[in-house]
Amino acid sequence: MITPKWLENAVFYNVYPQSFYDFNGDGIGDLNGITEKLNYIKDMGFTAIWLNPFYESSYRDGGYDVTDFYKVGKRYGTNADFKRLCTIAHQKGIKVCVDLVAGHTSLECEWFKKSCCTEKNEYTNRYVWTDNWLNIYNGECIGGYAQRNGAYMKNFFYCQPALNYGFANIDEPSWQLPPEHPDCRETKRELINIMEYWITLGADGFRVDLAASLIKNDYDGSVIIKFWQEIRTIFDEKYPECVLISEWSHPSRAIAAGFHIDFLIHAVFPAYTSLFRAEDERNIPRIFFGNSFFDTRGNGNIETFLNDYLDEYEKTKDRGFISIPTGNHDLARISYGRTNKELEAIFAFIMTMPGIPFVYYGDEIGMEYIPNMPSKEGGFTRTGSRTPMQWKKGKNAGFSDGEKELLYLPVNENGVNVEEQLGDENSLLNKVKKLIALRKTTQALSASGAIEFLNRKDGGYPLVYKRSSNDEEYLICINPSNEDKKFEMKLCADVIMQNGNVKLSEEGIMLGAVSYAILKLK
Ligand code: NOJ
DSSP: OOOOGOOOOOOEEEEEEEGTOOOOOOOOOHHHEEEEETTHHHHTOEEEEEEEEEEEESSSTOOEEEEEEEOEEEGGHHHHHHHHHHHHHHHOOOOEEEEEEBBBOOTTTTHHHTTTSSSOOOTTBBBBOOOSSTTOTTTEEEOOOSSSSEEEEEEEETTTTBBEEEESSSSSSOOOOOSSSSHHHHHHHHHHHHHHHHHHHTEEEETTTTTGSSSTTOTTSSHHHHHHHHHHHHHHHHHOOOEEEOOOOOHHOOOOTTEEEEEOOSTSSHHHIIIIIIOOTOOOOHHOOOSSSSSTTOOOOOHHHHHHHHHHHHTTTTTTTOOOOOOOOTTTOOOOOOOOHHHHHHHHHTTTTTOOEEETTTTGTTTTOOOTOOOOOOOTGGGGGGGOOOOOOSSGGOOOOOOGGGGGSSTTTSSHHHHHHHOOTSSHHHHHHHHHHHHHHHHSSSSOOOEEEEOOOOOOOOOOEEEEEEEEEEEEEOOOSOOEEEEEOOOOOEEEEESSSSOOSEEEEESSSEEEEEOOOO
16 A cells, blocks of 8 residues: 655645635635635645535535536636646645545436436436335435435435445345445446546545445445445555545544545544533533543543544554544534633644644634524534634635625634734744644654653643654643643653743653643653
């Protein structure tokens, strides 16, 4: 298996296209807007971007309901704009990864419309249909929509019919097809075609939406693992510099399947939630997740994270990378309920962990999560994390020249913004920039540098871990809590970066309320 070298120092920036920068003044962010801001992205030190979907869509799930996989949605520009974005990004040394909505389409996709017909055609089995309109298969299928006698399986919302890649275990043989059925193979062939199309235009990789969802009734994940392995083989042979990134949240499976990177995010793994979002807007009961470790009350427990993380890390460390993102378009922003000082400590953690960091647009300035926003395009509670980027004070916070009423979502004109933070040496933005630069120039802090956690007592406060590579050794100490925390250790070290009250002595390190230090041991 081939791992592109560029991943070793990669730091991704996740751009939500409709909310990043509106170049043509129609109120919606577009591809030319992203191209316009590439200098900012480069200047921050990001080496790659992941763009959420920008395809033709019916926009009932923010673009994750695609109507045409081969076409840039009108509101974002044209395919030529995408090509230009890639060309200019590449000139600046930035890779461009796009979203691949592999598991479903929109109800308005031409394929689905044809699949709804009674007469047999090329698309009859392109989607999963039961054998009759009353069979809704454990509530997973929707009846009464189509002319044909059957109910279609949804993959997420009702408006996202599942593409048919087959069933690993067949319990209703009259309508379930095995993955090797020619019609299921055809769905896969089309998927590969889509990937090759965007690679030809300049894409450097794909973040695969719901990557584990493609094969149905695959209880142990073995068939979906084989499915993606086949695609990875194609990548290794034909596109060895391109990467596959999964929304799987089960790195040991995803990386065995051939993904280069898997996100550690959703609630299926308490790992991520227990770090930052145990008390998020979805009101996940605390009984289950306890309290966030990164919380000034200091009553989280790092074990909840380490129990999952270390196991997954050990299983994957020489073959692929785990990503701990700052957030994404599905999660409450990490700034929610936190000060910039607390955020800086979180960035110190994310930028010094193994694997590949992803920063959600705006998190570098501590952009606000807006609770209780009216849902936009199926966003619901996620809408408050999707508001336009705040570039500067004044009209539309510099996001758009358009009229306010036209804006994709209301913009916070008086909130934090890029321009102000660029001019302030101690701003979150400038600290993030420094942390990114440190990571990129320090081998021990790169994606494959080893890690060892040194303090697992008393909930793990302060968090102390060592990163190393060859002869280089770094110690990272972080105290997210409001109380002083001590760690005993004989130390002979240089402080490379810090924030808050940090004291080194013969006995060890003392970290005041919400502080961190990055030390060079060797
Ligand atoms: C995960 C995406 O991140 C989310 O935004 C979307 O709603 C679902 N997959 C369905 O595509």
